[in-house]
Amino acid sequence: NAGVTQTPKFRILKIGQSMTLQCTQDMNHNYMYWYRQDPGMGLKLIYYSVGAGITDKGEVPNGYNVSRSTTEDFPLRLELAAPSQTSVYFCASRELGTEAFFGQGTRLTVV
Amino acid sequence: DQQVKQNSPSLSVQEGRISILNCDYTNSMFDYFLWYKKYPAEGPTFLISISSIKDKNEDGRFTVFLNKSAKHLSLHIVPSQPGDSAVYFCAASAQGGSEKLVFGKGTKLTVNP
Numbered sequence: 001n002a003g004v005t006q007t008p009k010f011r012i013l014k015i016g017q018s019m020t021l022q023c024t025q026d027m028n029h030n031y032m033y034w035y036r037q038d039p040g041m042g043l044k045l046i047y048y049s050v051g052a053g054i055t056d057k058g059e060v061p062n063g064y065n066v067s068r069s070t071t072e073d074f075p076l077r078l079e080l081a082a083p084s085q086t087s088v089y090f091c092a093s094r095e096l097g098t099e100a101f102f103g104q105g106t107r108l109t110v111v
Numbered sequence: 112d113q114q115v116k117q118n119s120p121s122l123s124v125q126e127g128r129i130s131i132l133n134c135d136y137t138n139s140m141f142d143y144f145l146w147y148k149k150y151p152a153e154g155p156t157f158l159i160s161i162s163s164i165k166d167k168n169e170d171g172r173f174t175v176f177l178n179k180s181a182k183h184l185s186l187h188i189v190p191s192q193p194g195d196s197a198v199y200f201c202a203a204s205a206q207g208g209s210e211k212l213v214f215g216k217g218t219k220l221t222v223n224p
Contacts, residue, residue: 102154
C-alpha cells in the first residue's frame with residue numbers, strides 16, 4: 001500500500017537552478033494537490049489538478065509549474081530557484097468528498 | 112485572504128483532560144471539513160471529517176462539532192494522551208464548487224504527562 005510517494009525527500013538547490021519534485025499515487029484518485037509549508041505556517045496550496053490534463057493555480061503558484069499527463073503522476077517544476085522557495089513540499093491526492101492522503105514531503109533548501 | 116483560521120498557535124493540556132481545538136472559516140461555500148494531525152518530518156495524516164449536513168461526528172476519542180451559523184468548528188479529544196502531541200490542521204472544501212482543499216495555519220497541541 002504505497003499511497004502517495006514523493007521523491008526526493010531532501011534536496012539542496014543553488015539559486016537559479018531548476019528541479020522537478022515527483023509525486024505519484026496508486027489509489028486512482030482524480031484530485032491531486034501540491035502544498036508548501038513554511039516554518040510556523042500552515043499548508044499553502046500551490047497548484048492542484050482535478051484529473052489528467054487539467055490543472056489550476058492555488059494560492060501561491062508563482063515560480064512553479066505543474067503537469068498532469070496521467071492519473072498517477074503530478075510533478076511540480078521549479079524554474080530559477082529562489083531562496084523564498086526554501087520550504088517543505090507536500091503532495092496529496094483524494095476523491096471529492098473524501099479525505100486527502102499526503103506524501104511524506106520533500107524538504108527543499110535553496111542557497 | 113485567509114479562508115480557514117486557527118487563531119490559537121498552541122495549546123497545552125494535562126494527560127487525561129479534554130483538548131479543544133478551534134477553527135473558523137469565512138467561505139460560506141465550504142461544506143466539507145477535515146482535521147489532520149502532523150508529526151515533525153512526516154506528512155499530515157487524516158483524523159476525522161464532517162459534512163455540512165451534520166453538526167457532530169465522533170470517532171473514538173475524537174469528536175468534531177460544526178456550527179454553520181457561526182462558521183466555526185472544533186475538535187475535541189477526550190481523554191488526551193501524550194501521543195496526541197502534534198500539530199493539528201483544520202481544512203475545508205466546497206464539494207459543489209472549487210475542488211481546492213484549504214488549510215489553516217495549525218495549532219500545536221502539547222499533552223503533558
